[in-house]
Amino acid sequence: MYVMMYSNIKPEELDLRLFSVSPQTVYAPIAVEDKESTEKKRKEAKDSVKDVYTLKTEYAQNRVDLAGSIFDFILEVNDELAESEEQETWTAEEQLAEKQKILKEKLPQNIEKSLSDETFNRLLQANHEELKIAKDAVVTAVHNVMKDRITVNDVESKKQQVQNQLIYTNVSNELKKAMYNVAQFAIIPNVVYDPIKTEENRRQAVERVEPVRIKQGQILVEEGQLITTDIYRQLKLVGLLDRSHSVQPLIGLLMLTIIMISFVMHYFRERSTNSDRSLLLYVIVFTVIISVMKILSFFHEIQVSEIGFLAPVAAGGLLIRILLNERLAVISSIILAVCGSIIFNDGVTTVFNVYVGIYLLVSSLAAVLFLSQQHRRSKILQAGLFISLVNIMVILAILLIKNGQLDSVELSYYGMMGIASGVLAAVLTIGLLPFFEAGFGILSTMKLIELSNPNHPLLRKILTETPGTYHHSVMVANLSDSACEAIGANGLLARVGAYYHDIGKTRRPRYFIENQLGGKNPHDKLPPEVSKNIIIAHATEGAEILRRHKLPKEIVDIAEQHHGTTLLKYFYHKALEQTDQKILEKEYRYPGPKPQTKEAAVVGIADSVEAAVRSLTNPTPEKIESLVRSIIKDRLQDEQFNECDITLKELDLVTTSLCETLNGIFHSRIEYPELKKEKVKEHAGN
Template sequence: MGKTLDDFYKKQSVIYKYVLYFISIALIVFFFPRGGKFKYDFQKGKPWQYENLYAPFDFSIKKTDEDISAERKLLESNKADYYTFDQQVYQEVLNKYEVNFKSAFSSDALSTSERNKLYSAGKAVLDSIYKDGLFKEQIGSDEVFLIRNNTARTIPQNSIKYVSNSNTFIASYIDNFRLGANKAELVRVLNSVIKANVTYNKSLSDKALQEELSKVSFTRGNILEGKLVIAKGEVVESDNYNILNSLKQEYESELWKGSNYYFILFGYTVLVALVLVMLFLFLKKYRPEIFANNNKVTFIFVNILLMVFVTTLVVKNNENYVYVVPLCILPLILKNFFDARLGLFVHVLTILILGFVVPNSFEYIFLQIIAGIVTILSVSELYKRANLFISVGQITFIYIVGYFAFHIIHEGNLDNIEWVTFGIFLLNGMITLFAQPLIYLYEKIFGLVSDVSLLELSDTNSKLLKELSNKAPGTFHHSLQVANLAEAAANEIGANAMLVRVGALYHDIGKMNRPAYFTENQITNANPHNELPPKESAKIIIDHVIEGIELARKYNLPDRVIDFLRTHHGTSLVYYFYKKQQEIDEDVDEANFRYPGPIPFSKETAILMMADSVEAASKSLKSPTYGMIDEFVEKIVKGQMQANQYLNANITFKEIEAVKKVLKQKLTNIYHLRVEYPE
């Protein structure tokens, strides 16, 4: 049992990677939309590259969304409007007419027969006007249905009467009667009682429209099994493109049914597993330090899963907005935390996974890979805000140009270009700007360090560096000089200059606890080491590394910075006190005079070791010349190499030579050496 537990603890890192691998596969396949994949790839305007394609089964030719939308718009523009005839209003008009007529024609000047004639004429005019009802407002529809007594009948447009034109109708009807001098008064009476009695029936009109819209067919004809769909070499044009799309949709929906479900699921699982295996192999072979760190591996997988999840969510809801997903955030973030090569590799693998589910996969993969390459090439010094805006502008421009080119290839013109897609690309760029707060969030969650954080740490007004400058001003000045030397050397060989500079600024913070025991802080000739045995003096010197690490943890410095504190002396010997101890006792335990290590394990930590040793030793030079500087830099670096201090650092001999060259140039500038002219 105990042996089993020991094996488990030894292999827990590997076991974790297996668990992460299988969980990631399961989640990605789970995110995928439920549908098969058509086995032929085709594009509009391109020739059919396969053998003659015959219909494998009967299927309907589906109309495009544009065709269906056009039909619906046509129905909506030609819809029939229903209006209701209000008999009660008409009766109110007649009652009011009778009252007003009696009031207007009550004099004895008219005989009963003349009054009856006038009344009958007025009522006849009202009957004519209200025969098809009186409408309040203008009608735009070509076809109008009037509902009267629960019966709907069509009203011709030219027979519709409006309240606004009632004077015209009254005048034309009244002329048919010979009324003499009483005509004007009767017209006045009729105008006083006229009122609209036809109202728009919205519910019935909408119901009729919905019935018509529901009759819109989503297909136009059928293709029978065995019929030739497209011949080899035939250009995919508008008609057969629609037929092929219809076959593709039918094929993918049918393929996912029945026992096929499990086979397709298995196929997706295998492909995703292959992609993720490639990622593990890349990390193990080319980024072993990342592969060994489960936190960083988890960070990479979380980013892949996040992009897959967001993209598939958009595809499931509305595939037209697939380019809204800011996929370029992935290489941008990975380059910021790791390096450009890893960022691009992970970006390409993620696109390959998404290629299974997005529409127009070739176009999508092409555009996203090009955009990813532009991201890698353009994004640098992300801590400068302007750089991110410039990079996002370039990425958006590439998307727009790429889409524009694909549209021309497919359509051959600009007639049907969807301008809203350009807006989608602009939105994509705006969301990509969210990379900055996302980087900060990732730093807090995964404990990683970005250039933005390094820039903040490099501020010499920070609390810890302020304390160092107050307690150990000589050490602080030494750290600044080392930072300048190391940064210049890092720039020369393409290492992370910002990281080296920050590491150099903090590498000696452990000297704050006992600053007087370090020569750069001794302002008098009194040396406290003179009162101590060499072994104890060596322990004080060596302990500044351990005490520095403790201080760094107290002030929450990132591990990548603490690495410089651990390694800046490697496992080198405190040579001065070691020799003094040998003078007292020849039988000396060398381990008591060696730094605990570890030795540098990166270019950056190796550069700091060289710069630190060279800068400290340069203080002992008296009246330095070019030859002296050259000789002592060579001597110090050679000694470190012979002591195998750079054995674990991925730095080449060529890069070491470049670093030495920079150190010599910088020290020459520091000591203001001039060319000696002959007398």
């Protein structure tokens, strides 16, 4: 797995230098955030936000009040001096000087320093009526101008505007000049910089900037393009220039491989029987399928579009399902789909080809599920056709999900691939199956079905030479199959093993009661030791016959082990009655070995149970259950199950299953009215 996928994830080594010309088009192997570009965009967004200025509406009234207060101070000074008796003897200069002195004492320093003495002199020299007119005009003009937005840049123009509004005031020119100065002094910016609002707007602008990301598969530099500083930085960012990061994908692939192999190993640890041979078989099947995928992936490099749709991955599911187990086949389908998604990636835009991975998974699962109830070898080709149909549906679904234009040529191309994949999977399975079965001695489901065919030479031999044994074997097969299914064992193996378990009786058919058909029993004239040897021989001779005809080892083992080392009680007690000499019990026991598998143990129980129940004169459910439990109890006490992994709970389930099957066979039959009338007539006639 690792070797096959290594080249598909190995980072491409590029010799790219700053300010050199790129020899090829380079794509981003991964998706990554370009933090430097992100910060640059955020700075640009922040700088693009203008400063926020807030209009202070209260400034207009404050400046109006300020301008009015200046005139009020002038009027107040004039009134104070008018009330003084000394002023009548003063000259005009002395009066002006006194007014200036009083005004400076009243005026705040900021106003005093902002306006010139000449302005104050002009105001002080104006009469009361002119000052009232001037005050009203200045206050009105300042209010009109200050109610609008005034920035720092607008101050000079606004001062000119307020002056223009005062030109036509009906006062002396000297007073007008003073009015201009007072009004212009009152005009200030009323729009103030708001640092909190400005910072909030800048923060929001920065948050609206999406991170700059280099997308996987994005073209970083085209063939023949100059590698600029920015391009070089992006190449370094995605790791194409940093050799230290080239080992990361390899470590990731190793981790993924270990995880997938762990699933398989966990399965084989649970099934310890023949695990080494089965594991070797699994490895070979898996290697064949993944090698086929790798070979097909080479065509992808010569621009064959979506060659992964042609991969016969379903053959892996079919082979593993037939040769090993359905559960393992499902696990393998998932693993092969993951491997296929890596093997058939384009090496540019993505590491995993999700579409091909889904296609391979559904195709392989379809194969496994189709064979879940279909065991005949002839069904493999039908499975291939079913896989082809599923493949076409999956391909169509993928194309619709992509929401692209459905071209008839493209649909035909992909459809042919899907059909070919299913057919190839079936052909590959049919071609490889005999080699695996022969090379590993695999007793597959298909092989068991073939062995259960009544036309098999050995089954025909049993039927023609020992018809009673054949009927007995069929009954044992039915009992064993249902009992093994109840405990999770291989019911089909038990059924087929039961068909052949008494093949040894074909050597001397007349010496077994089911084949005597009411005739004399030859054992009546034989000494018990001879009868014992004939009966015991049917197990060992049957195993020899099966080996000579090259039947699978599992079938041979059932024939050899179904009696274990049980005692031939009838002939043992007969021997004890006929002689006073000491007779060893082991001489009248089967040679064994004891059952090694659950299937062999169940067939042995069913064999004894069927023969015992058949001897009952009036079998009832209670008698049947009592007999079955007695037989199993005897075998337990005789330690016949010590060498197989069957549990007491499973033996209880076997008891229940055998009783149910036997009750169905020996149930009471309803006598129909017509039959009763005929019997009455017969009795009347007699």
